[in-house]
Amino acid sequence: MASLSSGPRTPALPAGLAQHADVWRAAELGxxxxxxxxxxxxxxxxxxxxxxxxxxxxxxxxxxxxxxxxxxxxxxxxxxxxxxxxxxxxxxxxxxxxxxxxxxxxxxxxxxxxxxxxxxxxxxxxxxxxxxxxxxxxxxxxxxxxxxxxxxxxxxxxxxxxxxxxxxxxxxxxxxxxxxxxxxxxxxxxxxxxxxxxxxxxxxxxxxxxxxxxxxTRPARLTALLAASRERVRRRREEAGVLPRLQPAQARVALVPGEEAHALLDRIANIPHH
CATH class of the missing domain: 3.40.50.300 (P-loop containing nucleotide triphosphate hydrolases)
Structure with missing residues (x-):
């Protein structure tokens, strides 16, 4: 009496094909x-x-x-x-x-x-x-x-x-x-x-x-520097809110985000790679 199969099986390839390097089964990664x-x-x-x-x-x-x-x-x-x-x-x-x-x-x-x-x-x-x-x-x-x-x-x-x-x-x-x-x-x-x-x-x-x-896909060093940049911008904005009466000559204007990113990338490009 033939035994019952426990599940679907992948058909066996003929011996000659199984040994051929160019033969690929669609269920496997080539x-x-x-x-x-x-x-x-x-x-x-x-x-x-x-x-x-x-x-x-x-x-x-x-x-x-x-x-x-x-x-x-x-x-x-x-x-x-x-x-x-x-x-x-x-x-x-x-x-x-x-x-x-x-x-x-x-x-x-x-x-x-x-x-x-x-x-x-x-x-x-x-x-x-x-x-x-x-x-x-x-x-x-x-x-x-x-x-x-x-x-x-x-x-x-x-x-x-x-x-x-x-x-x-x-x-x-x-x-x-x-x-x-x-x-x-x-x-x-x-x-x-x-x-x-x-x-x-x-x-x-x-x-x-x-x-x-x-x-x-973002380099770890770039991620860290951008995070530090955002933190600096946040602190400057908080300081500007806490000290609204600073004279224009005493106030420091933060770079806009695009300028900050460009400045950071210029710095990164000049960092020696190890």
Whole structure:
């Protein structure tokens, strides 16, 4: 008499296929055959095939507004790339804003080895492909809000052919479109937790991720200095309220929050890294 099964079982693969390195079961996290770069976040490494950013594949990132979250997420990996290959460039194609040097310097990024390509329309795709083919380029970051699936497929092929790091940023509306990217993420800030980033893994070589990852993307030193800055502003406002009769010549005007943040970032960029 046949015994009853206690539950569903994963069908066994034939011996020849089971030993083949390229065979992957959809219920398992794929071990990517491409070299992987440490993301700088242990929790993120654990859910990515290969344990990091794939080198030689397109990584697509969707976010509600360009320029909000990409630097916090990618800064650790890009800093490591620059440290390993200081002569190579990180190319920014179609960046919506001019990156703020002191802020990136606080994240140990070298602005002098970044090249920004400012263009529009089809020229953005052309510039991205050209950068991927350049041996002097270590990574390419491209903001392509209007790219189609066919465009992304050509970029994926170029990244694979030249073993390049490629990150493409697109708006949230692209979530409903098909994409050839092997890795697709959705980024959103955590409104209730300052300096935190929620990362939804929309597509990977592996089973769906049930819940988003919550990553602390703000450097601890920057968090501490910003907290100290806010405390100084609070104390100045309290002193101004307690001593309302100070003469104008005796009163000290506090920097507005934006000016305070810029001043702090300038200080951080000049702090020696240990």
């Amino acid at each position: 071990s990517h055959s491409l070299p992987a770069l440490d993301t700088g976040y242990a929790a993120l490494n654990q859910v990515l095939p290969g344990g990091g950013w794939p080198q030689g594949a397109l990584v697509e990132m969707l976010q509600p507004q360009a320029g909000l979250h990409e630097w916090g997420l990618l800064a650790p990996a890009l800093a490591a790339v620059q440290a390993a290959a200081p002569a190579k460039l990180v190319v920014l194609v179609g960046a919506p804003w001019l990156p703020f040097g002191p802020a990136l310097g606080a994240r140990q990024l070298n602005m002098q080895r970044m090249l920004r390509v400012h263009s529009q329309g089809p020229a953005l795709l052309w510039a991205t492909r050209e950068a991927l083919q350049c041996a002097d380029v270590a990574a390419v970051l491209a903001w392509l809000p209007d790219a189609r699936s066919a465009h992304l497929r050509r970029l994926q092929m170029a990244a694979q052919a030249h073993s390049q790091l490629l990150f493409v940023f697109r708006p949230l509306r692209a979530q409903l479109e098909s994409s050839p990217a092997p890795l697709r993420l959705l980024l959103e800030g955590a409104a209730d937790q300052e300096g935190q980033l929620r990362v939804h893994v929309l597509k990977r070589r592996g089973p769906p991720l049930a819940a988003p990852l919550l990553l602390a």
